[in-house]
Amino acid sequence: MRQPREILLNAFTMNCVGHINHGLWTHPRDRSHDYTRLDHWTQLATTLEAGLFDAVFIADIVGVYDVYGGAIDLTARESIQLPVNDPTLLVPAMAAVTRHLGFGVTVNTAVEHPYTFARRVSTLDHLTDGRIGWNIVTGYLDSAARAVGKSAMAEHDARYDRADDYLALLYKLWETSWDDDAVRRDRDARVYADPAGIHEIHHDGPFYQSRGYHLSEPSPQRTPVLFQAGTSGRGQRFAADHAECVFISAGDTDTARKVSRQLREAVVAAGRRPDDIRILVGISVVTGETDVLAEARLEEYVRHANPEAGLAHFAAGSGIDFSAYGLDDEIAYGPTNAIQSTTALARQRGLTKRQLLAQLALGGRYPLIVGSGDTVAAELGRWQAEGEIDGFNLTRTVVPECWEDFVRLVVPALQKRGLYKTAYGERTLRHRLFGEGDRLSPRHAGSKRRAHFGLGAAK
Amino acid sequence: MRQPREILLNAFTMNCVGHINHGLWTHPRDRSHDYTRLDHWTQLATTLEAGLFDAVFIADIVGVYDVYGGAIDLTARESIQLPVNDPTLLVPAMAAVTRHLGFGVTVNTAVEHPYTFARRVSTLDHLTDGRIGWNIVTGYLDSAARAVGKSAMAEHDARYDRADDYLALLYKLWETSWDDDAVRRDRDARVYADPAGIHEIHHDGPFYQSRGYHLSEPSPQRTPVLFQAGTSGRGQRFAADHAECVFISAGDTDTARKVSRQLREAVVAAGRRPDDIRILVGISVVTGETDVLAEARLEEYVRHANPEAGLAHFAAGSGIDFSAYGLDDEIAYGPTNAIQSTTALARQRGLTKRQLLAQLALGGRYPLIVGSGDTVAAELGRWQAEGEIDGFNLTRTVVPECWEDFVRLVVPALQKRGLYKTAYGERTLRHRLFGEGDRLSPRHAGSKRRAHFGLGAAK
Numbered sequence: 001m002r003q004p005r006e007i008l009l010n011a012f013t014m015n016c017v018g019h020i021n022h023g024l025w026t027h028p029r030d031r032s033h034d035y036t037r038l039d040h041w042t043q044l045a046t047t048l049e050a051g052l053f054d055a056v057f058i059a060d061i062v063g064v065y066d067v068y069g070g071a072i073d074l075t076a077r078e079s080i081q082l083p084v085n086d087p088t089l090l091v092p093a094m095a096a097v098t099r100h101l102g103f104g105v106t107v108n109t110a111v112e113h114p115y116t117f118a119r120r121v122s123t124l125d126h127l128t129d130g131r132i133g134w135n136i137v138t139g140y141l142d143s144a145a146r147a148v149g150k151s152a153m154a155e156h157d158a159r160y161d162r163a164d165d166y167l168a169l170l171y172k173l174w175e176t177s178w179d180d181d182a183v184r185r186d187r188d189a190r191v192y193a194d195p196a197g198i199h200e201i202h203h204d205g206p207f208y209q210s211r212g213y214h215l216s217e218p219s220p221q222r223t224p225v226l227f228q229a230g231t232s233g234r235g236q237r238f239a240a241d242h243a244e245c246v247f248i249s250a251g252d253t254d255t256a257r258k259v260s261r262q263l264r265e266a267v268v269a270a271g272r273r274p275d276d277i278r279i280l281v282g283i284s285v286v287t288g289e290t291d292v293l294a295e296a297r298l299e300e301y302v303r304h305a306n307p308e309a310g311l312a313h314f315a316a317g318s319g320i321d322f323s324a325y326g327l328d329d330e331i332a333y334g335p336t337n338a339i340q341s342t343t344a345l346a347r348q349r350g351l352t353k354r355q356l357l358a359q360l361a362l363g364g365r366y367p368l369i370v371g372s373g374d375t376v377a378a379e380l381g382r383w384q385a386e387g388e389i390d391g392f393n394l395t396r397t398v399v400p401e402c403w404e405d406f407v408r409l410v411v412p413a414l415q416k417r418g419l420y421k422t423a424y425g426e427r428t429l430r431h432r433l434f435g436e437g438d439r440l441s442p443r444h445a446g447s448k449r450r451a452h453f454g455l456g457a458a459k
Numbered sequence: 460m461r462q463p464r465e466i467l468l469n470a471f472t473m474n475c476v477g478h479i480n481h482g483l484w485t486h487p488r489d490r491s492h493d494y495t496r497l498d499h500w501t502q503l504a505t506t507l508e509a510g511l512f513d514a515v516f517i518a519d520i521v522g523v524y525d526v527y528g529g530a531i532d533l534t535a536r537e538s539i540q541l542p543v544n545d546p547t548l549l550v551p552a553m554a555a556v557t558r559h560l561g562f563g564v565t566v567n568t569a570v571e572h573p574y575t576f577a578r579r580v581s582t583l584d585h586l587t588d589g590r591i592g593w594n595i596v597t598g599y600l601d602s603a604a605r606a607v608g609k610s611a612m613a614e615h616d617a618r619y620d621r622a623d624d625y626l627a628l629l630y631k632l633w634e635t636s637w638d639d640d641a642v643r644r645d646r647d648a649r650v651y652a653d654p655a656g657i658h659e660i661h662h663d664g665p666f667y668q669s670r671g672y673h674l675s676e677p678s679p680q681r682t683p684v685l686f687q688a689g690t691s692g693r694g695q696r697f698a699a700d701h702a703e704c705v706f707i708s709a710g711d712t713d714t715a716r717k718v719s720r721q722l723r724e725a726v727v728a729a730g731r732r733p734d735d736i737r738i739l740v741g742i743s744v745v746t747g748e749t750d751v752l753a754e755a756r757l758e759e760y761v762r763h764a765n766p767e768a769g770l771a772h773f774a775a776g777s778g779i780d781f782s783a784y785g786l787d788d789e790i791a792y793g794p795t796n797a798i799q800s801t802t803a804l805a806r807q808r809g810l811t812k813r814q815l816l817a818q819l820a821l822g823g824r825y826p827l828i829v830g831s832g833d834t835v836a837a838e839l840g841r842w843q844a845e846g847e848i849d850g851f852n853l854t855r856t857v858v859p860e861c862w863e864d865f866v867r868l869v870v871p872a873l874q875k876r877g878l879y880k881t882a883y884g885e886r887t888l889r890h891r892l893f894g895e896g897d898r899l900s901p902r903h904a905g906s907k908r909r910a911h912f913g914l915g916a917a918k
Contacts, residue, residue, distance in 0.1 A: 015582070017651055018651075023649070025646070025651060026646040026647075026649055027646075028646070033644055033651070036585035036586065036676075036678075037585075037586075037588075038551065038554060038555045038586050039555075042555060062574075062575060062578075062674070063671070064671070064672055064674075071654070072654055072657065072672065073654045075654075076641075076651070076652040076653065076654040076657055077649060077650050077651060077652065077653075077654065078649065078651060079651035079652060082652075082672070082674065083642075083652070083674060083675050083676040084578075084674050084675075085578065085581065085582040085585060085674070085675055086578055086579045086582040088548065089547065089548070089550070089551050089579070089582050089583060089586060090551065090586075091548070091551075092497065092548050092549065092550075092551045092552040093551040093552050093554070093555040093586070095497060095552070096497045096498075096501060096552045096555060096556075097555075111571070111572070111575045112570065112571050112575070113570070113607045113608070115521075115606045115607050115608075116521060116570045116571070116607070119521075119543075119544065119545055120545045120548070122544065123474070123544040123545040123548050124548060126495035126496075126544060127495065127496075127497050127548060127549075127552070129496075143671060144671075146669075146670045146671055147574045147669050147670065147671030148572045148574050148575070148669065149572070149667060149668035149669055182535075183542075185492055187484070187485040187486075187487070188485075190482070190485055190536060190537065190765070191536050192476055192477075192484060192492070192535070192536060192537060192538035193535040193536065193538060193541075193542070194535065194536075195530070195531055195532045195534075195535040195536065198531065198535055208608060209608035210605070210606050210607065210608055211605045211606065212522070212523070212602060212603075212605055212606030213523055213531065213541070213606075215521070215523075215541065215542060215543050215544070216542050216543075216544055217495075217542040219495075306649070
């Protein structure tokens, strides 16, 4: 068991109505349909910063969930991540009303050439003054492939090879194209930037080619904090090379500990230290003034949740059309080209559809913690210690009250137990997470790229 | 001469230091180097809304200006649109502090597949509540092509064929994928959206293929207000089909009138009405309490401007390396694959380099109007009437004072002459510009696409 320290906390959300806990948009107090309004997001950011959240983590998907019943019927009716708007565009408005809150934004490497994507991220790092993280996803929906004119998604492992090449090019742009002292802003000498400090990068990789200057001057973190969620064998190797924060799914602390140890071993094998990654588990929390009131609130939520919608969501991730099963049929899991073991459910073989649905009572498949602020704080502390993890991606239930309740009830209880910060640290998101400066660790692959160009250690 | 009406006014800027009037970043009061800070942009938005500006028009370039001297030396030293950050990410923060100001954002069709770009724009239209415009550019820098792994930019006319296909796919996504009444938000019936009202689009064009549902529900304008700047023969045909606002360059009112008449004829030939497009001319203004004070301010600005930097910028647009010419050499213009006649200078054959530089005294190549608020207002009125145009893209000089001075001195003078609104109109950017509703005109190509699908007239 590792020594407990301050728990890291991300709010897990998405620029859409139904994210993880499906059906709750029908709750009379739920406002998730306001996702198209800027004030919905600026209010969220303000609430999270009041609760000292480390970051808001914004999921994304390109494509639609059309596996369940072979159609989008339930997807549309329950707004299961459809409609879904662009996540990056929420960040500038939320950053404008906060000073410390970090942002983890999901962007699929299949969407855009790394050259222009690099600028998009650098722009966000500038505008947030070093508070941006990127959740690297490599895509898994065939519907997305068809939408951008390809016949089917690339095979699972090949997607990671392509992503490796994508990252290699990004590191060149972010870390090596502009020297730290290239920007002078010297009005008298008429030198905004010294051309000798700006370098054309050359990349001739198996998937991407580029020759050019990075369009952005160096931002506070240069490379954003890198998040990743793949926990398959190939996904773990990718995480070991690139990720600074890994988001895992685990139904219990034993599973969390097992995955956590595997990941840290892989990180060490990649020449880094076990603590060079932060591991976060996805959870749902329903809290109240007392345990009894929290249970009552859960019961009220469950009446609006839709377990079948949760199953339709899971169908897309697992590639299995659960609609074809009877309630007492055992689900047969076969090999799939979809997400591999990002969900705890996928590891539970031999369940019937009825048993699956029972686990999705709140409409989602994340471990659920219910109780007073102190009960939840104790359980989060147990997860952290026994699961050997660093923190949590907290999913939403009924918004905005789920965030407000957590900040009001759970945060003070965590603080009382010494499990949570009482003020934000200074500087960038990366420095607050790792305490080793604003830039990539010298042990990270992207930083080595930097050293290779004779640019010295990251500052 | 057309009847004068209220002048349309866009602030013309870019997410970079040096935009049009180069060298002014060295002026002691200039703050354009604050472009990486959110408050720089939110303050701009607030100033512009106080001045009832119709929109802020944000230029962009992917690639660098490396024609002048065959290198980026002067480009870097004078920050000639390098560094340059992403323009779209400024909009959410500016939208959050304004209610009426529109946004015209430049995005190159070569950057991203239309499927994901469509969602990015829909997201902006949602978050701004219908205030988004898109300035369609098809790209012209070889440096950009190399940066995204292509050997050279496509030939000029072929770029427009590709853009036509890009737009055709976008119209399908924006206008036809979701019915107006598809989104129900009916909690009791558990129907967020009716699947029967969401249609998969199919596109098998010469350049782009797609099969899928648009990811965003209908936004207030569906298709953003379409801006365009190409005034070559092929560019005019493209504008006649697609553009709602056209941004032209003209050194004098005779040229403006000629281009304006050509454009409106092309629009009529495309089955639209002459007033279905708004034509805006790029200008620079230096104003002051009196004419004498304005001239003094100009003199002060000119001391910090850099005409050679203006020439380096123009070199990239024209494809001519002016650095190879002596001061008294006449410039030889040949055929080029670059921008065709978007600039008035390009039409002035037979100038020597010295004469060109004299026209770039303020560091930029836009017509310059200098004087008191009333003098400038009179001159803008003359341009509008004689040039048969609808308004202006006002470039920046020394920021933020150029915006503040214009709002303080010129706007009231325009209002006194009845040439400018005294309050914002209601609803979306499109409705404020054309007064015919939030959606594309039924005469527009994108709207015909809608009718083709039996979806009725735009509302």
